[in-house]
Amino acid sequence: MHSLYLSSSFFSHINLSPKLQHKSLCVQNPFLSNFLIPSSSNPIFSKTLNPNPNSHFSIKSSSSSSSSSFRSRNPSDITVLVVGPTGYIGRFVVRELLRRGFHVVAVAREQSGIRGRNSKQETLDQLAGSTVLFSDVTDHSALHLSLSALGRPVDVVVSCLASRSGGVKDSWRIDYDATKNSLLAGRRLGASHFVLLSAICVQKPLLEFQRAKLKFEAELEAEAARDGGFTYSIVRPTAFFKSLGGQVELVKEGKPYVMFGDGRLCACKPISEEDLASFIANCVLDEDKINKILPIGGPGKAMTPLEQGEMLFRLLGKEPKFLKVPIGVMDFAIGALDFLTKIFPSMEDAAEFGKIGRYYAAESMLVLDPETGEYSGEKTPSYGKDTLEEFFERVIREGMAGQELGEQTIF
Numbered sequence: 001m002h003s004l005y006l007s008s009s010f011f012s013h014i015n016l017s018p019k020l021q022h023k024s025l026c027v028q029n030p031f032l033s034n035f036l037i038p039s040s041s042n043p044i045f046s047k048t049l050n051p052n053p054n055s056h057f058s059i060k061s062s063s064s065s066s067s068s069s070f071r072s073r074n075p076s077d078i079t080v081l082v083v084g085p086t087g088y089i090g091r092f093v094v095r096e097l098l099r100r101g102f103h104v105v106a107v108a109r110e111q112s113g114i115r116g117r118n119s120k121q122e123t124l125d126q127l128a129g130s131t132v133l134f135s136d137v138t139d140h141s142a143l144h145l146s147l148s149a150l151g152r153p154v155d156v157v158v159s160c161l162a163s164r165s166g167g168v169k170d171s172w173r174i175d176y177d178a179t180k181n182s183l184l185a186g187r188r189l190g191a192s193h194f195v196l197l198s199a200i201c202v203q204k205p206l207l208e209f210q211r212a213k214l215k216f217e218a219e220l221e222a223e224a225a226r227d228g229g230f231t232y233s234i235v236r237p238t239a240f241f242k243s244l245g246g247q248v249e250l251v252k253e254g255k256p257y258v259m260f261g262d263g264r265l266c267a268c269k270p271i272s273e274e275d276l277a278s279f280i281a282n283c284v285l286d287e288d289k290i291n292k293i294l295p296i297g298g299p300g301k302a303m304t305p306l307e308q309g310e311m312l313f314r315l316l317g318k319e320p321k322f323l324k325v326p327i328g329v330m331d332f333a334i335g336a337l338d339f340l341t342k343i344f345p346s347m348e349d350a351a352e353f354g355k356i357g358r359y360y361a362a363e364s365m366l367v368l369d370p371e372t373g374e375y376s377g378e379k380t381p382s383y384g385k386d387t388l389e390e391f392f393e394r395v396i397r398e399g400m401a402g403q404e405l406g407e408q409t410i411f
């Protein structure tokens with residue numbers, strides 16, 4: 001396997017470990033020879049590199065004239081660029097795309113995973129079968145340069161990027177800036193379709209990561225309106241299993257199931273990683289998913305926290321024991337944090353985490369019916385086969401391995 005190392009400017013990340021402060025870019029690619037392919041030697045790269053990320057809507061993709069032609073090709077002749085391939089959903093998306101025979105280029109960090117705990121080799125092992133490109137999605141020029149070095153066009157970009165913390169600045173840096181960088185870099189290599197993993201909660205945007213995602217969604221729509229050869233699919237899933245399994249082991253140990261209000265404040269139609277990855281993979285070729293916003297949940301009906309708790313006690317064969325916390329407790333804490341943030345701006349993330357917690361305690365992860373203004377389980381499409389009940393059974397048996405929450409253990 002050839003490898004190419006390029007020096008890179010580095011945008012520091014508040015949560016990066018010191019080891020990452022000396023990062024280099026590395027391409028490990030079975031197709032790549034050990035040199036940078038000059039942009040002029042390939043029509044795909046005939047445009048001058050412009051590192052200004054705001055200039056991308058004036059750049060025409062080199063493949064826009066044959067925009068959807070990739071859909072008629074065999075998967076093995078279609079290159080899908082995946083950003084965020086090391087996340088909870090991204091890993092499964094890479095696996096599913098490979099299973100379907102696509103050529104997958106995965107852009108990863110040398111230390112990936114929660115708190116950068118996976119080494120470069122572990123990342124390569126995890127993404128085995130794909131062409132792994134170690135680069136920096138937060139640095140537009142570095143990303144473009146390392147992608148150009150691949151020496152092959154890209155047909156589709158799939159973004160599973162997300163801020164690992166949900167902090168204010170990191171959300172904008174990843175859910176907007178880095179995602180936009182990947183659009184820009186993909187377009188320059190000929191990508192004519194973009195699949196975005198978004199979230200159903202952006203329907204009611206009260207949080208910074210939701211605003212960042214919505215801004216990027218709007219830019220995807222604008223790009224498709226500007227260039228008829230470009231298409232997108234925006235996937236807005238409901239809750240992931242990992243977000244609902246956190247109490248299984250506690251309840252198993254005899255603790256009560258904790259919920260806010262009467263346990264009916266919110267509901268969701270949880271979807272598994274495999275099922276969501278399959279839905280996202282469908283978006284690469286399915287014509288009926290072109291230029292659509294696609295809310296999606298798992299199988300079965302919507303469930304409230306109360307129903308989830310009751311199911312868990314039934315599976316454990318225990319008498320239900322609930323701890324009902326008034327939602328006002330969170331409002332009080334958020335009010336206090338907001339006040340403190342005015343005096344100590346460095347506390348803005350703490351206040352944001354409080355708001356994220358409150359949001360998920362009170363807002364349903366379901367389609368917001370525009371006619372009634374209410375969340376609707378019936379109007380939230382279902383996909384897949386994995387049920388929350390099977391997931392709870394597995395966690396009871398095997399624990400939460402592989403289902404860890406992000407850096408702030410909020411989502």
Ligand SMILES: NC(=O)c1ccc[n+]([C@@H]2O[C@H](COP(=O)([O-])OP(=O)(O)OC[C@H]3O[C@@H](n4cnc5c(N)ncnc54)[C@H](OP(=O)(O)O)[C@@H]3O)[C@@H](O)[C@H]2O)c1
Nearest residue numbers: 084085086087088089109112113161162199238239240243
């Ligand atoms: N949790 C839920 O219930 C839920 C429900 C609906 C929708 N969603 C949405 O689904 C999306 C994906 O969630 P997920 O749980 O799969 O995310 P995740 O596990 O946190 O993965 C995030 C991905 O983004 C990458 N990333 C983050 N910061 C980066 C940086 N500075 N530089 C390079 N890469 C970076 C990560 O790479 P590293 O491995 O290198 O960190 C990882 O590949 C999110 O947008 C979320 O809002 C979540």
